[in-house]
Amino acid sequence: MNIEMIRAxxxxxxxxxxxxPLLGSPFLDEIAGRRVWIKPECLQHTGSFKFRGAWSALSALDDKVRSRGVIAYSSGNHAQGVALAARMHGVPAVIIMPADSPRLKIANTRTYGAEVVLYDRATESREEIGDRISAERGLTLVKPYDDPQVIAGQGTTGLEIAAQAAEFGITQADVIVCCGGGGLSSGIALALAADAPGLRVRPAEPEGFDDAARSLREGRIQRNERLTGSICDAIVTPQPGELTFPILKDRAGPGLVVSDDEALRAMAQAFNRLKLVAEPGGAVALAAALFRTDEIEGxxxxxxxxxxxxxxDIFARALATLDRPE
Amino acid sequence: MNIEMIRAxxxxxxxxxxxxPLLGSPFLDEIAGRRVWIKPECLQHTGSFKFRGAWSALSALDDKVRSRGVIAYSSGNHAQGVALAARMHGVPAVIIMPADSPRLKIANTRTYGAEVVLYDRATESREEIGDRISAERGLTLVKPYDDPQVIAGQGTTGLEIAAQAAEFGITQADVIVCCGGGGLSSGIALALAADAPGLRVRPAEPEGFDDAARSLREGRIQRNERLTGSICDAIVTPQPGELTFPILKDRAGPGLVVSDDEALRAMAQAFNRLKLVAEPGGAVALAAALFRTDEIEGxxxxxxxxxxxxxxDIFARALATLDRPE
Incomplete structure (x- = not known):
């Protein structure tokens, strides 16, 4: 895993x-007490950064291997990324999704032409199901984060951030990244180390699912005690990846942890001030920037x-926080 | 009024x-039966294209004139554009706003540092109020659309569209533009005539406030019968501008008219498929593309x-349309 793979x-x-783009708002600057810059990967194809890693992985496969099809397990964003990348490559895709995934994500994944297999997040192992189906059909598994080509694809976000920060004259800053298994965080960390060494990744997670923050603190991989009960479905994973964690351990700053309520309030600010739709897991980095200001420097x-x-229904809960007295 | 002013x-x-950027979604293409390309000026500073015209007008003023301050009348988007452009130039701004403007727009305009004067849209003339205050304080009036430098600023949107369309290989297409007084529509029309002559502006308006569509049909300026009662507050004006209408008459195709419900449904699609927050008046062009497909060619x-x-509250009404049975 190296910077050349990200550039490729x-x-x-x-x-x-x-x-x-890299966006900002004077209203957000005021809340945060510093300038806040937003990299809106909600505007990426399929509505999340996951399309980058999926396209990177599929486009790196041998033609013959790829033509038999791909399989992925995902609560929804990786699912959609792989489904669209597969459709654009003209190959079949099977997606293993938790039965409690957001309805929109399940429906979209099917609309992109993928076959969706649902499983119970609390009692079944998505890896076991995935392995069995891949073996049966000769499909290639596209892992959600612990795959060098997936990390390389997510890392392209970091190359863009480095170039955009330079354009705006930003040479020193924390780069807060929503963190599940660590594919985006580690990819961005590698890209910044090469192109913007004054920028440092800080993983952001929801309370109770702060495996990356605890792992970074302990210096070795820590698991989450539970895998359900957060509204931040997109970034709830059992633990940091075997490939991603060593990268984060070397290059990332301490993790930031926010409450579900802070994630909802950040979604409301994204609506109000940026005109962007963020999902809860996609808003934890903004929440940390706005509401955990003492833990950030610069x-x-x-x-x-x-x-x-x-x-x-979740979006309506976020909007309702705007009408709450401060 | 000419293309050189837009380039300047x-x-x-x-x-x-x-x-x-210029965005798209396969889901929207499916609804529309053709490829739909989105120019999201909701991502512009202050959340609307109006910042372009305001900055253009203020930056074209003589230093001495500008330093005395500016005044504008607006239901909210022009207000915010002028307020922010004035703050960035370090000069005072007075904004005359209808008392029934969205709360968010009034609050934001004040937060940008402008003095807000409210008036009754049904019984008072904003022009009279504006003229009086400008005379008293030596302020320069920045008109919302019928000003060459404002039209030139809005026209920069058209230069970007022309370049982006070329990049995506689009040489023939209708360009549907949300239309109030016609500043954005006429500016884009001039830019396209110069840089992308195969692209044609089609103004879009809400039912009952279709002064531009009727004026284009009749070949001379028609007025709206009423000025209240639409959720599309941003684009309800008495009539097309004296400067903007001749440009539209020469260069625009027939107007498109959508219902408030269609605007709400388009807002819901922007939320769901583009992850963008659109206001009702900002969604009428998308509504026309999605729901008036027979009136569009190509x-x-x-x-x-x-x-x-x-x-x-209005956004919640838009989201509720997603749960409605088709």
Whole structure:
């Protein structure tokens, strides 16, 4: 895993993935007490950064291997990324999804043409199901984060951030990244180390599912005690990846942890101030920038909004926080 | 009013206004039966394209004149654009706003540092109030649309659309533009005539407030019978402008008219498929592309989302349309 793989992925993604802008708002700067810069990957194809890693992985496969099809397990964003990348390559895709995934994500994955297999997140292992089906049909498993080509694809986000930060004259800043298994965080960390060494990744997670923060603190991989009960479905994983964690251990700063309520309030600010739709897991980095200001240093902070695939009932809960007395 | 003024405005706006992307979604293509391309000016500073025209107008003023301050009348988006452009130039701004403007727009305009004067849209003339205060304080009036430098600023959106369409290989298409007084529509029309002559502006308006469509049909300016009662507050004006209408008459295709319900459904699709927040008036062009498909020709259609400054109660109404049985 190295920077050349990320640059090669960027070449394969050119003209396919969207180059997302770097946005800001004086209202958010005021809340945070420093300049806040937003990398809105909710505007990426399929509504999350996951399309980058999926395209990177599929485009790196041998033609013959790829033509038999691919399989993925995902609560929804990786699912959609793989489904669309497979459709664009003209190959079949099977997606293993938790039965409690947001309805929108399940419906979209099917609409992209993938075959969806649902499983129980609390009692079944998605890896076992995935392995069995891949073996039966000769499918190639596209892992959600612990795969070098997936990390390389997500890392293209970091190359863009490095170039955009330079354009705006930002040489020192924390880059807060919504973190599940660590594919996006580790990819961005590698890209920044090469192209913007004054920028440092800080993984952000929801309370109770802070495996990355605890792992970084302990210096070795820690697991989450439970895998259900967060509204941040997109970034709830059992533990940091075997490939991603060593990268984060070397290069990332301490993790940031926010409450579900802070994630909802950040979604409301994204609606109000950026005109962007963020999902709860995609809003934890912005939440950390806005509401955990004491744990961040410097005059600038950069945050990812990693996805925007949210059902209307959860979005309505986020909007309701705007009417709450301060 | 000519293309050179638009190019000069583009130079003044460089590094200040955002260059918004051109987005799409296969889900929207399916609804529309053709490729739909979105120019999301809701991502512009202050949440609407109006910042372009305001910056263009203020930056074109003589230093001495500008330093005395500016005044504007607006239901909210022009207000915010002028307020922010004035703050960035370090000069005072007075904004005359209808008392029934969305709360968010009034609050934001004040937060940008402007003095807000409210008036009754049904019984008072904003022009009279504006003229009186400008005379008293030596302020320069920045008109919302019937001003060459404002039209030039809005026209920069058209230069971007022309370049982006070329990049995606689109040489023939209707460009549906949310239309109030016609500043954005006429500016884009002039830009396209110069840089992308196969693209044609089609103004979009809400039912009952279709002064531009009727004026184009009749060949002379028609007025709206009423000025209240639409959720599309941003684009309800008495009539097309004296400067903007002749441009539209020469260069625009027939107007498109959508219902408030269609605007709400388009907002829901922008939420669901683009992860963008659109306001009702900012969604009428997308509504026309999605729901008035028989009135549009060609394999591609380009639409503006002109703004995203919407209160939560209206946005909740838009989201509720997603749960409605088809």
């Amino acid at each position: 992925a960027q070449t394969r993604l050119a003209g396919v993935a969207r180059h997302t 005059d600038d902070v950069i945050v990812t909004i990693s996805g925007g695939n949210v059902d209307t | 405005a583009q130079t003044r706006l460089a590094g200040v206004a955002r260059h918004t 394999d591609d259609v380009i639409v503006t989302i002109s703004g995203g400054n919407v209160d939560t």
